[in-house]
Amino acid sequence: MIDPSSTVSSLIQRHAAERPDDEALRFGDTRRTWSELDERVRRLASALRAEGIGPGDRVAVLDLNHPSCVELSLACARIGAANAVVNFRLAPPEIHYMINDARASLLLVGPEFAAAAAGLREQLDTVRRVLHVGGEQDEYEAFLSAHEPDTEPYDAAPGDCFVQLYTSGTTGFPKGAMLTHAGMLAHAAHVAADFELGPGDVVQVAMPLFHVGGTSYAFVALGQGARIVLARMPDPAALLDMVATEGITHTFWVPALMGAMTQVPGAAERDYSSLRAISYGASPMPLPVMRASLELFGPKLHQVYGMTEACGVVSSLGPEDHTDPAVAHRLVSAGRPITGVTIEIRDPATGERLGIDEPGEIWVRTDQLMSGYWQKPEATASAITDDGWLRSGDGGHIDADGYVYVTDRIKDMIVSGGENVYPAEIERVLAEHPAVADVAVIGVPDDRWGEVPKACVVAAAGTSVDPAGLIAFARDRLASFKCPKTVDVLDELPRNPTGKILKKDLRGPYWEGRERSTV
Template identity: 65%
Template sequence: MSEFTHVAEVLAHWEARRPDALALRYAGVDRSWAQLAQRVRRNAAAQRAAGLQPGDRIAVLDLNHPSCLELTLACAQAGTANAVVNFRLAPAEIAYVINDAKVRVLFVGPEFAAAVEALRPTLPTLERVIRVGGPDDEYEGWLAASEPDPAIYPAAPDHCFLQLYTSGTTGFPKGAMLTHRGMLAHSRNLAATQDYGPDSRVQVAMPLFHVGGTSTALVALTSGASVFLMRTPDPAAALAMLESERITHTFYVPALMAVMNDVPGAGARDYSSLQALCYGASPMPMPVLRRALAMFPGVLYQVYGMTEQSGAVSLLPPADHADPAVAHRLLSAGKPITGVEIEIRAPATGERVPTGQPGELWVRSEQRMGGYWGKPEATAAAFTPDGWLRSGDGGHMDADGYIYITDRIKDLIISGGENIYPAEIERVLAEHPAILDVAVIGVPDERWGEVPKAVVVARPGASIDAHEVVAWCRERIAAFKCPKTIDVVAALPRNPTGKILKKDLRKPYWEGRERQVV
């Protein structure tokens, strides 16, 4: 991969070398590198014609569409930034993100146009809404009205061109300012581990508002690969595309893979072109992983990452998935990728802890974001002066350098002086044949201070016997870790990116007590 220093260099590089090669395919429409480069230059010119200045924010509220990638690349050229909005947010949350970013121009897909129209009176900085796709498309006309402008804003390496909002399980999301230096470092570091190149065919199935979606696309484009963009992560369509388009690289979240396992005929397809199937962004239940290993042997990579580091920071390669002698590593997040440092520090003191001892994961790399938009105090709290990011994730590192994520630091349960990590209990409960979904929280206890409680969702047609489930746990983990009570619910509360809202589960039990529920 070339040593790019500015994202705008990527298109010029591959346009010069492979002008007629496929850069992007979406819904049966192909764009060569020359065509994509011209559209991005028109986009940058149209942004300037609209009066947008370097540092201004535009936004996209849409399902996956090529316009989002074109806008992001054009922002890199014009010095602006694309604040991609999570389309799963509630209207009030959408308004918050648009207002927080001070968005001047919003690009909206057909499914969200009516919602935006209703929100317009609450969006004071918004000057224009441009509809993308469908019978009322305005985007193509907006592009056509401007001649391609090759001028590139001389952005500093740490200039933000992409602003992705962290999902957050408390309060409103924060805008992570992703930079030329950070995103290019991520592309370089990840590509080095998975043999990306001009012949790669990369499926982008995850939403572009998520770092897993946009960073996958940028790794592909930076490598000169072809991007195959899906509008939505439909499991059957994604599997069909792996076969029909001879996909070599893709990224999925575990929830999508769980559904894929049940797609009729999924195991009979030809996935022989696949070289790397990355999964991450949430814990992978072992039953789902076992079935995925059977369907996709030799190509699974677990990745652990975060928006604040532009994507992946550690990786568990296929060899560690396949070797029964190191089966325990399936519970790990692998080792740091090239260019990334990870250490385990004591949350209270920031001191390094001994190998094998629990603490907080600290991460340092060139991939780091520029900070949280408009929130200097939150940025200062996240980073140390020497560049370490406090991840908020608890875990440990073994003697071989493998990282094990136990839980969010704030989700730790301290019962009678013992540290209990809910994720450890959740892994055991996820194996129970009657349990579809599970979350473990700490609830107050007069003797022990707090004890684990499991909140579970039953599989269709199954019934759950709480005593039997506790007995199941006692056979597999220490008695003090086992949930003392089991609640059965219809569904677990989740935020728009699918993370379980444990604060909502804990709140009824801790109201009026000294402990702060966050």
Template identity: 75%
Template structure:
């Protein structure tokens, strides 16, 4: 791709000019050509300006996936504002926090959330207007159609924020990552090059647009001029249907969704031959799920590691490494190698100095993909991004002699037992293989002799009974002795945040009340 724009508005302008009548976006029965999509974005920009939005302002979207969210993101880029896309899975107090933190002046809300917004409307002091999107109360189409297209583009700087996505926040309220023209364009260019995306391709958007795997993937399609097909919700059967029916070439999914897809009746009989890049990430994939998906999508899978703060993907494990070669089997649990345009180093979390190959440390990332910072949180920004442009991810990991990155755990979840660093993910991978275990989390609990010791908290598989002694013996067969859990607890389910991440802080709290633990 020869185009090197400095702001995302140039992408839509290019395809609307070069391929006005080609289909750009499909959502259910909705079909928009590039020219139609551009006209709609220009009308949204005109409506935003008519409502008094000025550069630097925020709007917020609280909705399931809908083309309006992408239109608003592109229109915000055009007028110099930013779209704060709200995680609809948050609890009501957290939703209120995000909207107020963003200081959103207009709130766009889907029909599923209209009632909840009415209940909290008095607690949203910056919101001047609520616009209902879709359903019987739809106002969005009237709001948009009332304005003539405005093609005036605010002269954005590369580091201006136009979309604000909130991190999941396992230890406190979410933080708004300010994603910029420079960052999103760099991410799109880097991923498009590594995943060979072109205008002939068809990109599926199954992940929610509040997630970087949704919005960044939509902008990736825009960058490449690929046709974009969007699902309102990531239903396993619907995802498979769409891949087959629309001849999807590129998609991003999460392991939990892929596990459910593998269980869809007749999944193995679907024609998924059009797929060239099925990217998956955001959480570890248990090896049993991996094996099922390798049968379902042979030669298609790319494991990706990334984060909101870097606009998405920073490393990838390609299809060639998803193989049955015993000599390379260990790579299936790696995050692959850095994508084009990304540097990754392993640093000592205390000193910030690089550690030798193979030694554990904190994963640091440097790339033009990085966010401008956390909205309204300069101290948190300074803690996350070094003066010379490195993002401290907070993830523990190491790099092997072949350059592959292994993500072990969040630094704060690391267990220090008798002077040994233990990463719970290593233990969790082993326990996930046991037939009686459906879900597992390993935490550090106080130990009089070792300071702290690993404890496994598991959920039994359907129809199975967990025997703690059997699990402990299984661990001793498959792990170094110092890594083996000292105890096992069985729960009905693990506590998770709205994006599905296990809340290990909540699991640790009962054991550490009245005691000191630095890694919380």
């Protein structure tokens, strides 16, 4: 178990001293031992200091996955600064907003984004230097080699921020969650304990490093001294090949990626015997994809529920609950809290603790929590209570066995005639209809009930959706007050760059000029 008083810098130094020649990180043909990684991080720390970057400052990365991003986070930890990793999937105005919000003084840019960064350069208020990483214009290696390894690490406190990851904005611009030495190392220790991950293991980091499923998962491996195999992009066939050839023991994927993996030609012929744990999350897992994944990989699936504000995972549904038909109902749950995490259901209006199966807001208490949102004290105070609970904003309940069920975002909950209706519950039912390819349920005004559910659907290829038939399909499977009263058939659903459905855009035309009651 990691000492809670440790810092990231002291941990990396310990690994370098204890296993200097063991491989720490692999990226394509690049290999780094622990001693080499430690030296590169210390050179980068010296280079950052030479640029005038110090405690409290921010730097930023706009790139696909690359070892430089991991090294930059480690170097920031060493000098008291923070790495703000930019979501490269965002539109230029959002990228511009994020870099300026972080007040980044240095921007590392991958070759795929050099032109975009050049186009934004005049709008970046605080960036003093843009450093190209990789490709023909690479400046990063010279940046490191020009400086001697740093010998005087900043005396960081466990609560200091060294990584700043932005929460995806479905209602506005994203917020920078300040992730700390203590929080990230606690998360690493908790996940490693529950997923039996140690120094001899090999961790595939496939998700983008701007997401906790990328950076935080990398720090799970770094925390334990396990080897990281970093993927540039989450290509389904390449990741499956990596598992087979690199002896991957642990990985984190998202359901959409897993669905694509099950369709890769020859997928069943590869060797996945080294894999012990496949974590998946960030979006619901369709049951057909789950069944196909179990058939392909065997009983190794761990559904995880988490959030950026808690450095990643807070609950897990283990392999035994994926395969036991006696508890098949648990497949729609988020499992039970992991080590070091307490979860309760609270009344979102009063904060009162609720009982078994009573719906409310999911609250989380753990030493994994962020220190707050960067330069947003009011948002921080709304998210974290005075006694240390994180209000997740997710609606849900906990059953008698302690399993957490996530129903929906509290702000998306529909209050119809005094009844709380969770769109996710309706969406799960409608998604089973063969004519439905995509679905979102929203609340729209109703003179009698206040608001009622409306289904917005996209038809599956080669089919058409009959609204009356779809409503009848729902009535056979849901209480009447939960059933959509109307159906809109759309060409596509509006989404933000990370793929989340923008329900505010769907609701907007119906609530224009009217007040919508939200908790």
